[in-house]
Amino acid sequence: MPSAAALLNTAEPSGGPALRAANLDDLDALVALEEASFVADRITRRSFRNFIGSASALILVAEAAGRPGLLGYAALLFRRGTALARLYSIAVASSAAGQGIGRALLKAAETEAFDRDRILLRLEVREDNDRAIGLYRSEGYRPIGRYLDYYADHMPALRFEKILRGDKPFDTGVPYYEQTTDFTCGSCCLMMAMARDVKGFQLDPVMEIRLWREATTIFMMSGPGGCDPYGLAVTAHEFGLAAEIHVSQVGDLFLDSVRSAEKQKVMVLAQEDFRRRAAEYAIPTIVEPFTLDLLRAHLAKGGTAIVLVSGYHMFAKKVPHWILAHGDDGRHIIVHDPWVADERGESIADAAYLPLPYATFDRMARFGKSVLRAAVFLSPRRS
Ligand SMILES: CC(C)(COP(=O)(O)OP(=O)(O)OC[C@H]1O[C@@H](n2cnc3c(N)ncnc32)[C@H](O)[C@@H]1OP(=O)(O)O)[C@@H](O)C(=O)NCCC(=O)NCCS
Incomplete structure (x- = not known):
């Protein structure tokens, strides 16, 4: 995976979406995308504005070079004093669905979180959101729990997590051994x-x-x-x-x-x-x-x-x-x-x-x- 610096503000050589950090000029497009993507529990304009100005949040946006509007966004929150990042939301315009934009945003979010010294990325997803769950599972997220009655319509949320490792392989020659008891x-x-x-x-x-x-x-x-x-x-x-x-x-x-x-x-x-x-x-x-x-x-x-x-x-x-x-x-x-x-x-x-x-x-x-x-x-x- 390219580094965040390489990912942001560049179009992928394959002709994929250009990814960058959102700015206040994106507010209208973000709100429009949010309204089109979710029927409830939406991020408000005010929250988007706060996220864009906050050191403990990052909104990544995807756009098609030379075309107005956004193809998608991912919102990341970084809790101060922890090694955790949270994928607060991700959405791709229906006109651009199934083209790998969600996956590209997710990977860029992981790189950003890793580069900010986070070792875990966590997220919640509606239990009936097969599409998003399919994406998370295929990127190596594992289920870590379930919140009952989480969304406005009482739908439970599944919680997922992934350990972030960056893209540098490391080998010290020390073999790994898993403890077979609680105390060893x-x-x-x-x-x-x-x-x-x-x-x-x-x-x-x-x-x-x-x-x-x-x-x-x-x-x-x-x-x-x-x-x-x-x-x-x-x-x-x-x-x-x-x-x-x-x-x-x-x-x-x-x-x-x-x-x-x-x-x-x-x-x-x-x-x-x-x-x-x-x-x-x-x-x-x-x-x-x-x-x-x-x-x-x-x-x-x-x-x-x-x-x-x-x-x-x-x-x-x-x-x-x-x-x-x-x-x-x-x-x-x-x-x-x-x-x-x-x-x-x-x-x-x-x-x-x-x-x-x-x-x-x-x-x-x-x-x-x-x-x-x-x-x-x-x-x-x-x-
Ligand atoms: C979830 C979402 C962001 C995915 O974006 P996308 O750009 O369409 O996804 P991608 O093209 O990158 O596809 C990624 C993977 O999603 C999974 N996927 C796609 N369509 C699927 C479907 N119909 N059923 C199950 N899994 C599906 C697949 O694993 C797919 O990978 P593959 O194409 O290599 O098989 C998008 O569907 C969306 O915005 N949904 C509405 C908002 C939402 O639910 N957000 C999640 C909140 S937690």
């Missing part, structure tokens, strides 16, 4: 790093559980526990990688994630053991929040990093979660997230090679009220 994110990140950097290492569910048993210290509210940075670093070291721990606070971690005093006692003892072993192995431990620059420098040397993120950003649950950072394209940290949200219709393609804009990554890489920031930097061990 840390060990799966470790496995992915080892699969590239430890000779002869094999990824499989037996190893997933073995590494988890080696590196675990945290109890979740219920069910089995997860990993802490010291346990991950010690395990990485024992399996042949060089590890470096970056953690923003000293002492025991994640204690407030369990209520039972007995569980807390076990966590304290397990973590004390890991800290002692990390010291015995002379694993460097830097007790301060790692910076993005530090991580980027490590990735530039070919390293990987297991990074603690709040599950809140990834799957709306306030649980600690580990992802593997393994690339940097100059604007995004490229991660493998071992968690694939099957219930949201995600596939591995949604979780591998995720490009997280620097600011988004920086926001995600912290956990809990104490704003814990932790990462284990990994690299091949020099023998």
Whole structure:
């Protein structure tokens, strides 16, 4: 796909529509198109005017070179402080239907959203709008929910979402592995790093559980526990990688994630053991929040990093979660997230090679009220 700059204000070489950002001179044509396309829930002239003047909205229009009027438009909203963009509306003049204009507008909207550091594009569509649903599905949008009684005539809305990746393929040689249990994110990140950097290492569910048993210290509210940075670093070291721990606070971690005093006692003892072993192995431990620059420098040397993120950003649950950072394209940290949200219709393609804009990554890489920031930097061990 061409970049937004190339797309906007140019006609496609194939003779397709010219796409550009709307301006106030387009108001009449936008309102006319809106009236012809929708019988209710229309965008008003006033709203179009506000969108055109707003930094948190973008109206893209399609036109035929040399002919008056608009062939179509797409309205995008960018919620401040989030990595989300919303396709608020899209419409193509009936006289121009079926010529690929809707698809061209949708793709240009994705490029614009990606270029504004959005990683997700979401939209709602009437449940009976087969045409638009067909377009969204064919462009890789997946259903994520349904709002009842959403439109003026009480029709439900289907919600769709797509992860945006831009058009630059990226390959760091780190294979992707999907966690097979709820609690093995840390060990799966470790496995992915080892699969590239430890000779002869094999990824499989037996190893997933073995590494988890080696590196675990945290109890979740219920069910089995997860990993802490010291346990991950010690395990990485024992399996042949060089590890470096970056953690923003000293002492025991994640204690407030369990209520039972007995569980807390076990966590304290397990973590004390890991800290002692990390010291015995002379694993460097830097007790301060790692910076993005530090991580980027490590990735530039070919390293990987297991990074603690709040599950809140990834799957709306306030649980600690580990992802593997393994690339940097100059604007995004490229991660493998071992968690694939099957219930949201995600596939591995949604979780591998995720490009997280620097600011988004920086926001995600912290956990809990104490704003814990932790990462284990990994690299091949020099023998
Ligand atoms: C939805 C809409 C924007 C599509 O615009 P378009 O320019 O006609 O669409 P395209 O020519 O780019 O076609 C894109 C795809 O839509 C799907 N599509 C088109 N006609 C379809 C139909 N009758 N049934 C199901 N899917 C259909 C196909 O996947 C098609 O791709 P293909 O031609 O390669 O098979 C247009 O129909 C429209 O403006 N509808 C009224 C407003 C509206 O409903 N907006 C959506 C609000 S969420």
